[in-house]
Amino acid sequence: MRRPPKDTEESARRITRRGLVLGGSMLGFMGVLGTRMRYMQIDQAEQFRLLAEENRINIRLIPPARGLIFDRTGVPIAENTQNYRIVIVREDAGDLDETFAKLRELVPLTDDDVERAMREIRRRSPFVPVTIADQLAWEDVAEVAVNAPALPGVTPEVGLTRHYPLEEDFAHVVGYVGPVSDYDLSKLEDPDPLLQIPKFQIGKVGLEARQEDLLRGSAGTKRIEVNAGGRVMRELSRQEGKKGADLQLTVDHGLQNFINARLVGESAAAVVMDVRSGDVLAIASAPSFDPNLFVRGISVKDYKALTENDHRPLANKSVQGTYPPGSTFKMVTALAAHEAGVVTAGETIYCPGYKQLGTRRFHCWKRGGHGYVDLHDSLMRSCDVYYYELAERVGIDRISEMATRLGIGVRHDLPMSAVAEGLAPTKAWKQGNRQESWMVGDSLNASIGQGFVLASPLQLCVMTARIATGEAIRPRLVKSIDTEEQPILSDGPLGLSPTTLSQVRKAMFSVSNSRQGTAYRSRLLPEDMKLAGKTGTSQVRSVVVDNKNVPWEQRDHALFVCFAPYDNPRIAVSVVVEHGGGGSTAAAPVARDIVARALWGDLPPLDVFPSGERDGIAEIWDSMPLRRKDGKTGRSDRA
Known part of the structure; x- marks a missing residue:
């Protein structure tokens, strides 16, 4: 039975209104979506680019070279020597047990070394590099570098460590440096970020401690690219820090x-x-x-020999x-x-x-x-x-x-x-x-x-x-600081x-x-x-x-x-x-x-x-x- 023309016209009007409402809604949604996409892709492009880079680029501190110490004639009393070491970043390393097992096949690590490194890793933030071993031979560092693809989060580095060439002669004057301890950090209200780097060396006693602010210098930074496995791919940029001040003493x-x-x-x-x-x-x-005995941590035997000597060498x-x-x-x-x-x-x-x-x-x-x-x-x-x-x-x-x-x-x-x-x-x-x-x-x-x-x-x-x-x-x-006479x-x-x-x-x-x-x-x-x-x-x-x-x-x-x-x-x-x-x-x-x-x-x-x-x-x-x-x-x- 045919519908009356009047009903057909009414139905057409309803369909047209619905279509307009639906079409308008879709157009509005598309407009909002387009505006949001423009905001994210153009107005916020820099911010999202940086967020994306954070997933593949790390920024790390570069420890500065510690200031040197000389006698009045220019003979070095405290100097810096090259130190080959292996560091690990926990958040990039994946399975730590597997990584350490592979490392032990390449470099000489004792059970004590591994346990000490694991304790340090647990104490530090996941993104802070932790030193696994230092004072390594070049051959050991080269082995690690060659096998880097199989060692996510592990990086061989060349750093500096303190050395006292005149040994006993100036031990009581210059003192010595050692790794930063929790006690050292507890004495500071606003510690330098450098001090968070494991095994970073600071003055413990003597002139090394009393002139720490002058000798330490300030940190540099480097931007490195890492892949999904945590392996360092390349260094993107580097800003060197400021070397510590050199001191010339009055002593001969x-x-x-x-x-x-x-x-x-x-x-x-x-x-x-x-x-x-x-x-x-x-x-x-x-x-x-x-003092060189203290720089990398003195052994129990050596320390006991010093403390039990009735002539009190310390x-x-x-x-x-x-x-x-x-x-x-x-x-x-x-x-x-x-x-x-x-x-x-x-x-x-x-x-x-x-x-x-x-x-x-x-x-x-x-x-x-x-x-x-x-x-x-x-x-x-x-x-x-x-x-x-x-x-x-x-x-x-x-x-x-x-x-x-x-x-x-x-x-x-x-x-x-x-x-x-x-x-x-x-x-x-x-x-x-x-x-x-x-x-x-x-x-x-x-x-x-x-x-x-x-x-x-x-x-x-x-x-x-x-x-x-x-x-x-x-x-x-102190005779001079960076050649400036005192x-x-x-x-x-x-x-x-x-x-x-x-x-x-x-x-x-x-x-x-x-x-x-x-x-x-x-x-x-x-x-x-x-x-x-x-x-x-x-x-x-x-x-x-x-x-x-x-x-x-x-x-x-x-x-x-x-x-x-x-x-x-x-x-x-x-x-x-x-x-x-x-x-x-x-x-x-x-x-x-x-x-x-x-x-x-x-x-x-x-x-x-x-x-x-x-x-x-x-x-x-x-x-x-x-x-x-x-x-x-x-x-x-x-x-």
């Missing part, structure tokens, strides 16, 4: 080596300073150690060790008393061998006494009673003030680890630290460098340099009486050059090498002992300080020999040899020494393991 490698060789077998320290500039020409602590005795200065402190007491006007240079004091204070006797080292002595004789013959009397007159606070002025009780700002402050005690110090009142007997003990007084070899050398010049010169260890440090004149200083210097000259002097056997003959010094012996125990008849660790410490040449001072020297017995027998001969070597510039001829001492000196020098000009260690070549 030849003099430093001589001192270390001279102190072999001793537990001792020696410091040499240029009295005009404050340059530390040598600063040695014996025994020493090879301790830096030159700046860290503090000792009662003994009679080397008598110049301080003398200057304090004469500057205060409580005694004159020509005034004599009678020494019967002791000073009575109440019911207690304070003995002189010479039981029979020295008779009447003045400033000159008291220093030359090291009379104790003279200084007991001065201390009772002047008081401890003035003695302490003079000690501080001369550099004792002051932490000198050298870039070395654990630089000690020492102690120049006062009445307030004892009350605050011991909750006890200061006694007159304390002053008497302090006057001869015993009791509470403590000084390091560095401080004793500074004291001697200041007495020699009358200037408050300060020690300097300033000479001085606080100007000491403000002491030239007459009193001259009297003290003359007395020190007699110590070494008068037959009555305590160091007469340790004199030098040439006029331009004559030294002025002072012996010292500091007690280890409260009772006086015969050093020959007690165990080594119970013997007194031996000290000697001096400057030379007497008429035109150039250097100051301090020597401390732990448990050496007496300053005149153990420390003074060492200081004499150091002065001769420093002033001569090399091993001097034996005729600069007294004839009676030459055979003994020749025997010592022939046994010294001096470093030869070819860099090797061997017997000395005496002039």
Whole structure:
């Protein structure tokens, strides 16, 4: 039955409306889709391109070359050497067990090496390269490179590692570097991203640690392309970092080596300073150690050997060790008393061998006494009673003030680890630290460098340099940074009486050059090498002992300080020999040899020494393991 025309027209109108609505919707959808595609393909093209590149391009840090360290003559003390290593990136490596199994067929990896690397991988972010093995031979690295397609995420690299060519000579000065530890990171609020690189080396102790910011430099970056398997295909670009600053020190490698060789077998320290500039020409602590042992992680056996040695090779005795200065402190007491006007240079004091204070006797080292002595004789013959009397007159606070002025009780700002402050005690110090009142007997003990007084070899050398010049010169260890000369440090004149200083210097000259002097056997003959010094012996125990008849660790410490040449001072020297017995027998001969070597510039001829001492000196020098000009260690070549 045919539909009425009216119904047919109505149906056609409905179909047309639906078609228009549907077509319009489709056109609208297509318009939105086209707009979105345009936005993504044109407006956001750069962003999506970068996101795509991240799937195939990695950006890695390039560790900078660490700054080099030289002695004053340009000889390398710390340098960088090539280091072939293998690194792995966990997110690119796939099956780690399979990768390590393949690697062990190519390079020598122990179970400990693998376990250590796995621990490091678990601790680090997946994208951080982890060092599997370093210090490899070129043949091992080449094997890995050839088999790279089968080792996803594994890359052979050539890096740099620290090396100390002079080994033990500067271990306590320069220190050493080592891999960054969690403890190192915990001390930093905002650690440098470089420190996240496994086995990245930073300064641990000594100048390497104190000058870390200068020596480290800043990182570079490289963009590398990797395939779907994680294999590095090519390097796309590289931006080099900034090398660390090079440091030139004031120390002289030849003099430093001589001192270390001279102190072999001793537990001792020696410091040499240029009295005009404050340059530390040598600063040695014996025994020493090879810092190269620590660079790649010291073995348990080697570390145990160092820590169980009763001569304490890891301790830096030159700046860290503090000792009662003994009679080397008598110049301080003398200057304090004469500057205060409580005694004159020509005034004599009678020494019967002791000073009575109440019911207690304070003995002189010479039981029979020295008779009447003045400033000159008291220093030359090291009379104790003279200084007991001065201390009772002047008081401890003035003695302490003079000690501080001369550099004792002051932490000198050298870039070395654990630089000690020492102690120049006062009445307030004892009350605050011991909750006890200061006694007159304390002053008497302090006057001869015993009791509470403590000084390091560095401080004793500074004291001697200041007495020699009358200037408050300060020690300097870094000569230049990237060839830029560092300033000479001085606080100007000491403000002491030239007459009193001259009297003290003359007395020190007699110590070494008068037959009555305590160091007469340790004199030098040439006029331009004559030294002025002072012996010292500091007690280890409260009772006086015969050093020959007690165990080594119970013997007194031996000290000697001096400057030379007497008429035109150039250097100051301090020597401390732990448990050496007496300053005149153990420390003074060492200081004499150091002065001769420093002033001569090399091993001097034996005729600069007294004839009676030459055979003994020749025997010592022939046994010294001096470093030869070819860099090797061997017997000395005496002039």
